[in-house]
Amino acid sequence: MENATINRREFLRGLGIAGAGVLAATSPWLSAFSEVKETAKERCRLGIIGPGSRGQFLMNFIATNPKAEIVAIADIYEPSINAALKIAPDAKVYRDYRQLLADKNVEAVVVATPLNTHYGIVMDAFDAGKHVYCEKTIGYTMEQCYNMYMRHLETGLLFFSGQQRLFDPRYIKAMDMVHKGTFGKVSAVEAYWNRNGDWRREVPSPDLERFINWRLYRESSRGLMSELGCHQLQVGTWALGKLPDRVMGHGGITFWKDGREVHDNVHCIYGYDTGETITYGSVISNKFYGLEEKIMGNLGTVEPENGKYFFEEIAPAPAFLQMLNKWENDLFEELPFAGTSWAPETANVNKGEFLLGERPKADGTSLLTEAFVEAVITGKQPERIAEEGYYASLLCLWGFEAIESGAILPFPEQYKIDYAPYGTKRQDIVS
Numbered sequence: 001m002e003n004a005t006i007n008r009r010e011f012l013r014g015l016g017i018a019g020a021g022v023l024a025a026t027s028p029w030l031s032a033f034s035e036v037k038e039t040a041k042e043r044c045r046l047g048i049i050g051p052g053s054r055g056q057f058l059m060n061f062i063a064t065n066p067k068a069e070i071v072a073i074a075d076i077y078e079p080s081i082n083a084a085l086k087i088a089p090d091a092k093v094y095r096d097y098r099q100l101l102a103d104k105n106v107e108a109v110v111v112a113t114p115l116n117t118h119y120g121i122v123m124d125a126f127d128a129g130k131h132v133y134c135e136k137t138i139g140y141t142m143e144q145c146y147n148m149y150m151r152h153l154e155t156g157l158l159f160f161s162g163q164q165r166l167f168d169p170r171y172i173k174a175m176d177m178v179h180k181g182t183f184g185k186v187s188a189v190e191a192y193w194n195r196n197g198d199w200r201r202e203v204p205s206p207d208l209e210r211f212i213n214w215r216l217y218r219e220s221s222r223g224l225m226s227e228l229g230c231h232q233l234q235v236g237t238w239a240l241g242k243l244p245d246r247v248m249g250h251g252g253i254t255f256w257k258d259g260r261e262v263h264d265n266v267h268c269i270y271g272y273d274t275g276e277t278i279t280y281g282s283v284i285s286n287k288f289y290g291l292e293e294k295i296m297g298n299l300g301t302v303e304p305e306n307g308k309y310f311f312e313e314i315a316p317a318p319a320f321l322q323m324l325n326k327w328e329n330d331l332f333e334e335l336p337f338a339g340t341s342w343a344p345e346t347a348n349v350n351k352g353e354f355l356l357g358e359r360p361k362a363d364g365t366s367l368l369t370e371a372f373v374e375a376v377i378t379g380k381q382p383e384r385i386a387e388e389g390y391y392a393s394l395l396c397l398w399g400f401e402a403i404e405s406g407a408i409l410p411f412p413e414q415y416k417i418d419y420a421p422y423g424t425k426r427q428d429i430v431s
């Protein structure tokens, strides 16, 4: 797979970020790659639990990583097993994940099952002494997420989650600029993820509806908050470098009234005592604005998904446009009903600048899986990676609760783990 061949050194160089220290302060989890030489000849042995759609996507990267071997898979659905075996034909097949966890040959597991099953599987995996990569959102409730994170600390086993933006060059570069103050004081992050589609999958027989379309049912899903919001809320706190103090939200089933139980339209506002805001919205009956996280400072805006940034002050418009502007203003000034505030401003299109020379060929998923493989070999948990996954999950589940209750909810203090500012070493949190 082309994506899997991304060379880490080239990737880091391509970011054009001066000095490893700067990078370490903004994206400390990249420390996962600091041991590369040391591990050159070793391989790690992985088991994949739930090789469905996402699991197979991850397997494609892992299967082409010379440092990894997929030694086992576990699933309860034959079509998933058959598809996974095409990627890893030599993998041992288990129909019960507990048998995979008992397999001594498996050092670490990737958990890519539906949301409501993560908790039991991940806690069992830690009990079995396996390192864990769990897809986002890590838990179905905030309490589950907290227990999972704590179990990771107690066991000392690795804990990664599927927050691939942490390894996406566009986002890393954007955050480097944000944290350096390039865009001034950031007051707001506006995140949205819109689609026009029913979010359904074809079901081979009606009795499999809830199993295949688990995303649409409350027993197995937190809907758009857990499936999409989790990614974008992580970007919001990454940009602002701190956690919000309250959240309010609203959601409804406004268009896809087809028996689903989760909202097709959600919006949340996360507020800070210091005034900043993160908004998150998702609508799946209109795709015009697509997907973005707009990070808005007084000097400029960065849109990592789009791969561009825009300064507030741009070069003046060409002289003839300025002349037109003056004529328009003069004309409006002569009209009795219009003050100058009514005068149209000559549009001066701000086309922005690209964050990177060219659009990267991949999002961060290949590097995220590489980082996990590297960490399993070295046994070293990269800085802040578990914490980013934990808080991303917490934020989306907290927002979900705000939507459910209709109340303004304060930050759930009981689930606060020691939150280290960027640049703080992991050992300072753990000890």
Ligand SMILES: NC(=O)c1ccc[n+]([C@@H]2O[C@H](COP(=O)([O-])OP(=O)(O)OC[C@H]3O[C@@H](n4cnc5c(N)ncnc54)[C@H](O)[C@@H]3O)[C@@H](O)[C@H]2O)c1
Pocket (backbone or CB within 6 Å): 049, 050, 051, 052, 053, 054, 055, 074, 075, 076, 077, 080, 097, 112, 113, 114, 115, 117, 135, 136, 137, 162, 163, 164, 212, 226, 227
């Ligand atoms: N990081 C991302 O961008 C991203 C993208 C898509 C999905 N995901 C996450 O990945 C996870 C899976 O999503 P998906 O779209 O691949 O779902 P899916 O339904 O395609 O795959 C889930 C797989 O888990 C299997 N499974 C269910 N219960 C199981 C059990 N008890 N034991 C073993 N296997 C079991 C199913 O048979 C299926 O093969 C979800 O948590 C989702 O949020 C993350």
